[in-house]
Amino acid sequence: MLLWSSDLQGLSLLCLFFCSRMGLLLKILVPFVGLVLAFCFYSKEDFKPEMLKGKRVIVTGASTGIGEQMAYHLARMGAHVLITARTEAKLQKVVTRCLELGAASAHYMNGSMEDMALAEDVVKEAKQLWGGLDMLILNHIGYTYFNYFDGDVEHIRKLLEINFLSYVAMTVSALPMLKESGGSILVVSSTAGKIGIPFVAPYSATKFALDGFFSSLRQELIIENINVSITLCILGHIATETAEKTVSHVMQKPGAPKKECALEIIKSGALRKRELYYPYTTVRIPLLIRDWTPEFLDSLIRNSLNVEKVKRS
């Protein structure tokens, strides 16, 4: 509450200051805003599906959900795809469909991302298949419950390995090829990787870790003039099979479509954006509120979930 009132005080002082200088404000700010808007409008590069034609792309966690949809979009755009997950039968089906949809080539590698050797082997396979790599899409996650934290530290360790360490291991192995091609890394994260959401403490920890690591690495790549982009994708609730099974009973609205979500992720990577927010308003607005009045956002989130439907163990 204290923080909240000091934020409001600051905001009112700022308003008073600007009002007292309204004349000056109109003369300077209006042309400035005009210039910024014109710059944003004209400098915005449009996405074209041809951007992905012939590109060599790894998609992890692509046997189902958003990853599977990304593989299909890439296939339609004529990319080479190498997909991963644990379930071989599902991967085989996705590869067959990718070839039908027009992929330049489609391959899979199955195994669990608990094993860092697999993470590295997937990248080696791309080198062997294509001699290089243009895009690395890090999307897989291990099993996530939606409930009060049960005190299981081992679960957090395992989830950190799957959701975080394997992402780092793949990035380390892929960087030499990505530097050569001027490629991109796409990291799929979540609102729960930016804001404290109840009932997903272990998962949330792994997604916050991704933000810390990849936002720091992005800065280093820019300082060193290395032409590899990193896009952090902040997603809200998406209607995948797993998400519907896990949270449909506590959510007041249905999730956003996975096919559209998958396309937005690919576009943001191709356009080398810093971050993607999807669906835009349901993710971006809470992030803006978080920075001004975090307590208010916390209470909004608690009220937006049917918490009485979450069973205490």
Ligand SMILES: NC(=O)C1=CN([C@@H]2O[C@H](COP(=O)(O)OP(=O)(O)OC[C@H]3O[C@@H](n4cnc5c(N)ncnc54)[C@H](OP(=O)(O)O)[C@@H]3O)[C@@H](O)[C@H]2O)C=CC1
């Ligand atoms: N759905 C949602 O509401 C939201 C999702 N996201 C993010 O989007 C991404 C995709 O989510 P979504 O499509 O819902 O996930 P799904 O549960 O549909 O898919 C997860 C994928 O990861 C694979 N996987 C699971 N465990 C492992 C493992 N140990 N090693 C390797 N692969 C594994 C699964 O295949 P298999 O079981 O065969 O291994 C599957 O292909 C995730 O990063 C998630 O955090 C973010 C916000 C919201």
Ligand SMILES: CC(C)CCC[C@@H](C)[C@H]1CC[C@H]2[C@@H]3C(=O)C=C4C[C@@H](O)CC[C@]4(C)[C@H]3CC[C@]12C
């Ligand atoms: C401003 C607020 C109203 C926003 C609240 C949105 C919350 C409830 C949304 C935002 C991100 C969502 C989770 C997510 O990222 C990924 C998964 C993995 C999946 O396997 C099971 C579902 C789960 C846990 C989602 C559950 C619902 C979450 C917490």
